[in-house]
Amino acid sequence: xxxxxxxxxxCVDLDCPVGAGVGSVCLLEKPVMHCPxxxxxxxxxxxxxxxxxxxxxxxxxxxxxHDPSELSVGLAEPAPAxxxxxxxxxxxxxxxxxxxxxxxxxPAGPRRRVDxxxxxxxxxxxxxxxxxxxxxxxxxxxxxxxxxxxGPPDCGKTTLLGAFFEMFCEGEVGTWRFAGSxxxxxxxxxxxxxxxxxxxxxxDTPRTLYGGRRPFLHLRVQRDDELPITLIxxxxxxxxxxxxxxxxxxxxxxxxxVRAHCVLHLVDSGHFADPRDRQxxxxxxxxxxxxxxxxxxxxEGTRHVIGLTRHDLCPPDFSAELERIAADIAQDWLKGAPxxxxxxxxxxxxxxxxxxxxxxxxxxxxxRNSLPExxxxxxxxxxxxxxxxxxxxxxxxxxxxxxx
Amino acid sequence: MTRADVAVDVCMLGRHSxxxxxxxxxxxxxxxxxxxIAADRRVALRGPLPQRTAYLDAAAHALExxxxxxxxxxxxxxxxxxxxxxxxxxxxxxxxxxxxxxxxHMLVSRTAPGQLMNRIESCNALMLxxxxxxxxxxxxxxxxxxxxxAMGGEPPERARNVIPPVDTSVSDEQIWKHSPTxxxxxxxxxxxxxxxxxxxxxxxxxxxxxxxxxxxxxxVRGKCSVSPVAWVDSKLPLLGQYLRANTSNFRSQIxxxxxxxxxxxxxxxxxxxxxRQMSERVRVSDGTIVSRDLGAxxxxxxxxxx
Numbered sequence: 152x153x154x155x156x157x158x159x160x161x162c163v164d165l166d167c168p169v170g171a172g173v174g175s176v177c178l179l180e181k182p183v184m185h186c187p188x189x190x191x192x193x194x195x196x197x198x199x200x201x202x203x204x205x206x207x208x209x210x211x212x213x214x215x216x217h218d219p220s221e222l223s224v225g226l227a228e229p230a231p232a233x234x235x236x237x238x239x240x241x242x243x244x245x246x247x248x249x250x251x252x253x254x255x256x257x258p259a260g261p262r263r264r265v266d267x268x269x270x271x272x273x274x275x276x277x278x279x280x281x282x283x284x285x286x287x288x289x290x291x292x293x294x295x296x297x298x299x300x301x302g303p304p305d306c307g308k309t310t311l312l313g314a315f316f317e318m319f320c321e322g323e324v325g326t327w328r329f330a331g332s333x334x335x336x337x338x339x340x341x342x343x344x345x346x347x348x349x350x351x352x353x354x355d356t357p358r359t360l361y362g363g364r365r366p367f368l369h370l371r372v373q374r375d376d377e378l379p380i381t382l383i384x385x386x387x388x389x390x391x392x393x394x395x396x397x398x399x400x401x402x403x404x405x406x407x408x409v410r411a412h413c414v415l416h417l418v419d420s421g422h423f424a425d426p427r428d429r430q431x432x433x434x435x436x437x438x439x440x441x442x443x444x445x446x447x448x449x450x451e452g453t454r455h456v457i458g459l460t461r462h463d464l465c466p467p468d469f470s471a472e473l474e475r476i477a478a479d480i481a482q483d484w485l486k487g488a489p490x491x492x493x494x495x496x497x498x499x500x501x502x503x504x505x506x507x508x509x510x511x512x513x514x515x516x517x518x519r520n521s522l523p524e525x526x527x528x529x530x531x532x533x534x535x536x537x538x539x540x541x542x543x544x545x546x547x548x549x550x551x552x553x554x555x
Numbered sequence: 556m557t558r559a560d561v562a563v564d565v566c567m568l569g570r571h572s573x574x575x576x577x578x579x580x581x582x583x584x585x586x587x588x589x590x591x592i593a594a595d596r597r598v599a600l601r602g603p604l605p606q607r608t609a610y611l612d613a614a615a616h617a618l619e620x621x622x623x624x625x626x627x628x629x630x631x632x633x634x635x636x637x638x639x640x641x642x643x644x645x646x647x648x649x650x651x652x653x654x655x656x657x658x659x660h661m662l663v664s665r666t667a668p669g670q671l672m673n674r675i676e677s678c679n680a681l682m683l684x685x686x687x688x689x690x691x692x693x694x695x696x697x698x699x700x701x702x703x704x705a706m707g708g709e710p711p712e713r714a715r716n717v718i719p720p721v722d723t724s725v726s727d728e729q730i731w732k733h734s735p736t737x738x739x740x741x742x743x744x745x746x747x748x749x750x751x752x753x754x755x756x757x758x759x760x761x762x763x764x765x766x767x768x769x770x771x772x773x774x775v776r777g778k779c780s781v782s783p784v785a786w787v788d789s790k791l792p793l794l795g796q797y798l799r800a801n802t803s804n805f806r807s808q809i810x811x812x813x814x815x816x817x818x819x820x821x822x823x824x825x826x827x828x829x830x831r832q833m834s835e836r837v838r839v840s841d842g843t844i845v846s847r848d849l850g851a852x853x854x855x856x857x858x859x860x861x
Binding site for chain 2: 253255257258259260261262263264265266267268269270271272273274275276277278279317319320321322323328329330331333335336339340342343345346347348349371372373378379496500501
């Protein structure tokens, strides 16, 4: 028995997520062998008697009436050795392998085959966000810039990062090109719920886990003919910053924040939508930023940027006023940091706003920041200890242990 | 010629059904057949036929008869070693044809076969194959809503907090499995960069868009209507950016290659193509010139790795 065409149309898979049952016509109108759910062993013996017809006719519709293992073998063509055949009998171009009768035998001689199932596998890394130690290694290796996103829960930190990746998938962001990432999985996770594959009706972003041990994303960007710039972005849970205005401890976020080259302060514009909330929202933003400054949370020379997230939710007649408020905060506490209106996922599904400008600001060169005095003292004693030990190995280990 | 003399040691990368074996089969058909001489061919077999060529023979056999090449079985690969003359220079072409399924499995399981990583590590050139009819996009809800509005519909009302505050329901495997094609291809290149020693700082990468006649039907008439570079920018923008942004790490070239010469499921096409030798069926487009030089990617890799 041979199959000269494509057995099309009838579902043979009990578990098919889009099928209407075994033997029904495929709702996706897929030929059986195109179906990712097709399993030859699922074909029962009560197959249709419909004759096989060439694939090009496009109207064949039957369950294969023969041993599925013969799907790709022609009548007059001797079966090649098993190891030459793909399990599904599909061809390389994704079409079912059509085999016509031929007087010329197919070659089936010796090969230079390599079996990958032998030997041990090699880990290629998970592509997930980085631990502090991994981030520190990358910081050293790529002379990266560390960026920390600061803001209370639900102000749009993670959404912003997901939106960056979504935008790069559509094209360049302003003049910036995507140049690679060691944490592609982390970026895809951040935009998972904005993708159709998630099954959601509306794009959303889950809250970032407090106490997460892998907060760092790695992103390389490039523009014009310049060398790529590596960014190590700390996506910390908003819980770290929720009560900081009242004097709460930064906990694990403290050492990360103090070493940042650039801090992006996110202020939720949506909180200014209701006039009755505006004073509270302003006080919360000022309180948080002022407290962070006064507690010495930032390294000397750290660059600051204020991002007004969800700016599409700010009433148009208050937009300019909000930007002025933010500029005042920047002037008072952050030495005149730039203010950028952002809308990572506009409610009207229009193109995200402000991402290119933000990237311009985040990649602006800053002089290497020095740490506040108390951190410098700790660092000096550490360096002295290393010098006394006189061990290069110790030095390397110490560097690896340090957060970026 | 020994491995130490290798001028270009190529590793072929790509997802399943991306045209890797078809390319090899067509190339082999041209190389082994002394009668198939095309005017613009710059690659030829050097010396006698090599040993143990059944894999290549089977692929060429299928293509010559107007049949598609069978896919390489998962967890297997074929170590193809050919002594060639490229532009009058002797070249040992060592290609590692790996099942696309193996590469996709590698991306999801995050474990690569040791042999494959060793070969990637030792190669000095890469060929990245892309099937233009099998492109998975990121496909966001925003894009879908925009499309729905354009068609006069109204997307569902926005409802916030419809998902758990801290979502851990999506596994890393699931995310990799549903990753866009461009992400998978970039990750293949990144994994390759990770595996290779730093002895080849600027490894050349030839990106081959296979079945190019499905993208640019004019190619079979020797004309260019679509540029492979523009096509990548349009369909795989993330990959296009990645290639352009990393010129300091590698050089790349993008070609449209029609190794089959047409659609083998079309009887009329098969009827017409099987009258011709493989060298007369193949078309290679760089966006400005269409040639019949299937060795063009190899020639470029050789020049770029010199």
